[in-house]
Amino acid sequence: MSQCLNPDCLLQNPSGSTNFCHECGNKLLLGDRYRSQKIIGQGGFGRTFLAVDEYKPSKPPCVIKQFYPQFQGASSIQKAAELFELEAVRLEQLGKHSQIPELLAYFSQDERQYLVQEFIDGENLAQTLKSQGYFSETQIRNLLNNLLPVFEFIHSRQVIHRDIKPENIILQQDGQLVLVDFGAAKYATQTALAVTGTRIGTAGYTAPEQANGKAIHASDIYSLGVTCLCLLTEVEPIDLFDDSEFEWVWREHLKTSVSSELGQILDKMIQPAIKKRYQSATEILQALASQSPQPSPQVSPPPPDPLKSARGVDYTRLRDLLAAGKWKEADQETIKVMLKAARREKEDYFDTGSMDNFPCDDLRTIDQLWVKYSQGRFGFSVQKKIWLEVGGKVDWDTEKKLGDRVGWRKRRKGRKDWLSYNDLTFNLQAPEGHLPWVRCCVRVGFGLVGWWGLVLFSRIENCKL
Known part of the structure; x- marks a missing residue:
């Protein structure tokens, strides 16, 4: 698509069109180089367009800022025009920096000012x-x-x-x-x-x-x-x-x-x-x-993962999945090995009795593997720390606060809802404590309840994770 830059037209021209707008005949290429695709922002003094640089083989994205004041007032418009030009001057003076958008061009066309800069994705x-x-x-x-x-x-x-x-x-x-x-x-x-x-x-x-x-x-x-x-x-x-x-x-x-x-x-x-x-x-x-703790000197290589289990559970596959960064598969494997350690494979869920007696060796092994291979971002002990920070209570309000902190809840249409499993983030960009997620696997009486607040938390405390 080619978005016409004429403020009185703004027609979306189809792909493969000529270099002139089908409606008003305005040039579609800015500076014979930058093709606008769509409007991504606008205000009282102009519009911002997503565009591509057609001079380069890969046609990388860029941003076109168009100065086009939409209200009267000579002094205000004059000051805005100066600030628009000033942005180009400042970006040019600052030069290249990975955390500042690079200035690509600044010029006038059809009696309007344009600034072209690097597109920042995010x-x-x-x-x-x-x-x-x-x-x-x-x-x-x-x-x-x-x-x-x-x-x-x-x-x-x-x-x-x-x-x-x-x-x-x-x-x-x-x-x-x-x-x-x-x-x-x-x-x-x-x-x-x-x-x-x-x-x-x-x-x-x-x-x-x-x-x-x-x-x-x-x-x-x-x-x-x-x-x-x-x-x-x-x-x-x-x-x-x-x-x-x-x-x-x-x-x-x-x-x-x-x-x-x-x-x-x-x-x-x-x-x-x-x-x-x-x-x-x-x-x-x-x-x-000055507030950051100084790292301890590394005296010797860390010992191999102990993989202890009081119930003879093999944690090799969980370790290998975590070491490979396969977070979703590791999360699913975590549920499997925990059911095995709790001797609840046939039932496929936990009850309060099985969790109250969950072997500490197994809980500690699972936690240590998650903490180690996520570089301290994931694990039951990480979640426990956050739980304490949001109040450490066993109630619905605290459970929601925990969900907010670790990214299990997301705002949608003005309210926060719990995410489904497929909506979770299975990479290291996820919020701290986001994984493992086994919230749906505990049954009390006849209903399913949240994993953390009502069952697992007390066991983690007893096991001193």
């Missing part, structure tokens, strides 16, 4: 928050360690982004974060830092000095701190700040515990007073690093 953090729910402390730490080096990079080139928020951070499938939308970015010369400028940013995320037109490097740090609070709480910034007391009350809205160490870092990032705030991304990275 969803923004606002979308992730909506689909997966609130972030854990581990996710926030990963975000900071992933994104702060990008701040170091842009700030070292005297660029201030000025619009840090969840919508402007893209999460790629490999877990890498990309900072986008440099339209509000400001070149921070010493003169510019000392002079009041244009007020740009998003309400709630903007630092006080930036709201007064004096953005500095620490302004981006403030906005990133507020972004972290919103991801932790699923609450908008305006509701996380108490105007009457002039203080942040984000802890009142937490859905999971946050360590005092991380809390102190976030508190310093969002200090209204500049002198009390972190002055650079490097300072935050150093604070995070």
